[in-house]
Amino acid sequence: EAGVTQFPSHSVIEKGQTVTLRCDPISGHDNLYWYRRVMGKEIKFLLHFVKESKQDESGMPNNRFLAERTGGTYSTLKVQPAELEDSGVYFCASSRLAGGTGTDTQYFGPGTRLTVL
Amino acid sequence: SQQGEEDPQALSIQEGENATMNCSYKTSINNLQWYRQNSGRGLVHLILIRSNEREKHSGRLRVTLDTSKKSSSLLITASRAADTASYFCATGPSGNTPLVFGKGTRLSVIA
Numbered sequence: 655e656a657g658v659t660q661f662p663s664h665s666v667i668e669k670g671q672t673v674t675l676r677c678d679p680i681s682g683h684d685n686l687y688w689y690r691r692v693m694g695k696e697i698k699f700l701l702h703f704v705k706e707s708k709q710d711e712s713g714m715p716n717n718r719f720l721a722e723r724t725g726g727t728y729s730t731l732k733v734q735p736a737e738l739e740d741s742g743v744y745f746c747a748s749s750r751l752a753g754g755t756g757t758d759t760q761y762f763g764p765g766t767r768l769t770v771l
Numbered sequence: 772s773q774q775g776e777e778d779p780q781a782l783s784i785q786e787g788e789n790a791t792m793n794c795s796y797k798t799s800i801n802n803l804q805w806y807r808q809n810s811g812r813g814l815v816h817l818i819l820i821r822s823n824e825r826e827k828h829s830g831r832l833r834v835t836l837d838t839s840k841k842s843s844s845l846l847i848t849a850s851r852a853a854d855t856a857s858y859f860c861a862t863g864p865s866g867n868t869p870l871v872f873g874k875g876t877r878l879s880v881i882a
Contacts, residue, residue, distance in 0.1 A: 687870075696874045696875070699869035704867070710868070713869070747814075753866075757819070760816070
């Protein structure tokens with residue numbers, strides 16, 4: 655079974671430019687999450703999709719960040735315009751939809767390292 | 772607010788020794804998961820323990836959970852140089868909700 659994949663692995667852009675990150679979850683996983691780790695700090699939640707719907711976007715830092723998950727498959731996270739403080743590693747994770755009080759493992763992709771100069 | 776908080780922040784041991792990392796959290800959880808991150812790479816899931824479980828084993832890994840103390844520990848036995856990595860605990864308030872991570876413990880295993 656293929657794991658979660660992310661593209662690109664690295665991106666270096668200048669302040670003010672636009673960058674789009676892509677995440678392909680494990681096939682059949684309805685839950686898709688975006689997280690971010692800024693240098694020296696903890697990994698923080700950004701956004702949660704259930705299929706194509708945004709379930710929780712409370713972690714999105716501001717309106718420069720836009721996430722989509724068309725058709726409930728892959729997801730994109732666009733940063734426009736990028737600022738210096740957006741630098742960090744962006745992780746995507748996916749899991750099966752758990753029913754009731756159940757839970758399922760979140761599997762993470764390798765991350766995209768974004769550097770904004 | 773930060774949920775999981777690992778202790779110690781950094782740990783250096785000799786190959787063959789055991790490594791113990793602790794995690795404390797603040798609110799009620801549905802599950803707690805431990806992840807490993809090798810330098811520059813993604814997060815690898817190690818083990819998930821549910822709130823109604825007290826201990827789980829997976830190979831050389833042993834995880835305990837004490838919900839009364841809101842704490843968990845990860846024990847790696849007979850460590851190897853390849854275990855060198857950062858280890859994170861992450862708590863899940865309920866089934867499908869996002870994980871809340873601590874800052875991690877950086878483990879160095881010296882050959």
